[in-house]
Amino acid sequence: MKLVIAIIQPTKLKPVREALAKVGVERMTVCDAQGFGRQRGQSEMYRGVEYTTRLLRKIALEIAVNDDFLDRTLETIETVARTGPEGNIGDGKVFVLPMDDAWQIGGSARGPEGIN
DSSP, X not given: XXXXXXXXXXXXXXXXXXXXXXXXXXXXXXXXXXXXXXXXXXXXEETTEEEEESSEEEEEEEEEEOHHHHHHHHHHHHHHHOOSSSOOTTSEEEEEEEOOOOBOTTSSOBTHHHHO
């Protein structure tokens, strides 16, 4: 079992969610996130005044998957969340963490069955 944490652009949430559903991954947690990487924020003009946004809005997806779903989950996120054929700075990151156990609170399923 693995926990996939994907940080993506907000505009990519709907396409990523729909693409994951097509490959059988339908359960996830979606969180608003703010942060920066190599972008270091961005400068914009508003009513003639320049201001700098230090933290950029992102979406964090948390997806618990069994090992047999890991590769298709990662490939789908990478393909759909990328902007342009080679991607751009700010497209996001994906982290994969080992997961020791999973329990369904409302049922008796535990372990790999607790994810389903």
